[in-house]
Amino acid sequence: MKTINEYKHKKILVLGLAKSGVSAAALLHKLGAFVTVNDKKPLGENPEAQGLLEQGIKVICGCHPIELLEEGFELIVKNPGIPYTNPLVEGALLRGIPVITEVELAYKISEAEMIGITGTNGKTTTTTLIYEILKADSGLNPLIAGNIGTVATEVAQIATEENQMVIELSSFQLMGIESFRPHIAIITNLYDAHLDYHGTRQEYAKAKSNITKNQTEEDLLIINADQQELLDLVSFTKAKIVPFSTKKYLENGCSLKDGSISFLGETLIERKDIVLPGDHNLENILAAVAASKLIGASDDAIRKVLTTFKGVKHRTQFVDVIEGRKFYNDSKATNILAAQSALNAFHEPVILLAGGLDRGNGFEELIPYMKNVKGMITFGQTAEKLEKAGREAGIEWIQRVDNVEKAVTAAFDISIPGDVILLSPACASWDQYKSFEIRGDIFIDAVHKLK
Structure with a gap:
């Protein structure tokens, strides 16, 4: 960890806790800042806040009082989930107080080279693949951070120059950076998502492009060349662009050639030998291979991982076979595009479990991908909208249930070997579950109970 004095004796407000807020507050306290933590959850129900209080950090819980801005804070570190429409955040920006997210702090203290991955879909799989490939190479020492596991500021504190820090980044996090500069940046793809937070696709795309805004000629940007919108979005970058494509052969990037993965003209592995299913995962594989080769991973490490890696939990995760039925957990499919990709990965008859938070959209875009769906079990706020799409797709058997657990039983009852x-909900989980991980774990438990 780098020793820095940038925050020493500064009054800093950490707004919102969860893992990233707790870690940021503790780090800033260690760096000599005068830290105040503000979290909406009452102190009596807030063990994280209580722990910080025991460290001597000032804690204010129960609400976000606008009067806090009168205390002369020089910086706010915001939990990524708190929107910029929050009165405290709006008031801070009007006063000229910088508002950052925890990844900016991580960058400031990290001694390790950073590989940052963002995009609408595939971030977690791509991040995990890179980490696993680097780990399989005896000469490399990767660390993994971000939404995928340990928060960035915790990992950055143990990172050395011998490490490579592989970090998954959301648009929410990237809105709050100032100097953050990954040596290698990846944008997997760009589709409509989180418009309730960003307001417009343009603002969402702008947030994603922040991953390369501080890169220089010495840095690298791996990007999906099949999306012209993406290429236009990052036209300002100073980084060297390394493209990948699932649709055309690229001599200057990563793509398919004669049924094999090729990087800069070198054939690495035949696609048929890759275990990870689905066309949508090919984008993730190409991006991960490009990054791994640029970092210096061996071809043997790449082949070893791609011939054994079966996927990430909650991302088209194979769960079990029960009486001839195969169960897959794709709870991470929190938008329509992700559900489309999951449905596209299967040629067998499918019983689809879907539903969740209503963000105002319809599901007509799912209909062309439902050709193999023989039955649909719906739940949550969007149940009725999904049923409408299912009827339009010609699905004869549609049933609504109260939750994911009941959906598993209902699906088993109408299925055959x-x-x-x-489970590919096409919606966020927050109407019924605190996270897509909890939703997915409930699905897995329900599947195991069938035995």
């Missing part, structure tokens, strides 16, 4: 039972 050879069917795939797929």
Whole structure:
């Protein structure tokens, strides 16, 4: 960890806790800042805040009082989930107080080279693949951070120059950076998402492009060349662009050539030998291979991982086979595009489990991908909208249930051997579950109970 004095004796407000807020507050306290933590959850129900209080950090809980801005803070470190429409955040920006997210702090203290991954879909799989490939190479020492596991500021504190810090980054996090500069940046793809937070696709895209805004000619940007919108979005970058494509051969990037993965003209592995299923995962694989090669991973490490890696939990995760039915957990499919990709990965008859938070959209875009769906079990706020799309797709058997657990039983009852039972909700989980991980774990538990 770098020793820095930038925050020493500065009054800093950490707004919102969860893992990133707790870590940021503790780090800033260690760096000599005068830290105040403000979290909406009452202190009596807030063990994280209580722990910080025991460290001697000032804690204010129960609400976000606007009067806090009168205390003369020089910086706010905001939890990524708190929107910029929050009165405290709006008031801070009007006063000229910088508002950053925890990844900016991580960058400031990290001794390790950073590989940052963002995009609408595939971030977690790509991040995990890179980490696993680097780990499989005896000459490399990767660390993994971000939404995927340990928060960035915790990992950055133990990172040395011998490490490579592989970090998954959301648009929410990237809105709050100032100097953050990954040596290698990746944008997997760009589609509509989180418009309730960003307001417009343009603002969402701008947040994603922040991953390369501080890169220089010495840095690298790996990007999906199949999306012209993406290429236009980062036209300002100073980094060297390394493209990948699932649709055309690229001599200057990563793509398919004669059924094999090719990087800068070098054939690495035949696609048929890759275990990870689905066309959508090919984008993730190409991006991960490009990054791994640029970092210096061996071809043997790449082949070893790609021939064994079966996927990330909650991302088209194979769960079990019960009486001939295959169960897959794709709880991470929190938008329509992700659900489309999951449905596209299967050629067997599918019982689809879907539903969740209503963000105002319809599900007509799912209809062309439902050709193999023989039954649909719906739940949550969007149940009725999904049923409408299912009827338009010609699905004869549609049933609404109260929750994911009941959906598993209902799906099993109408299925026969050879069917795939797929949880791919096409919606966020927050109407019923605190996270997509909890939703996915409930699905897994319900599947195991069937035995």
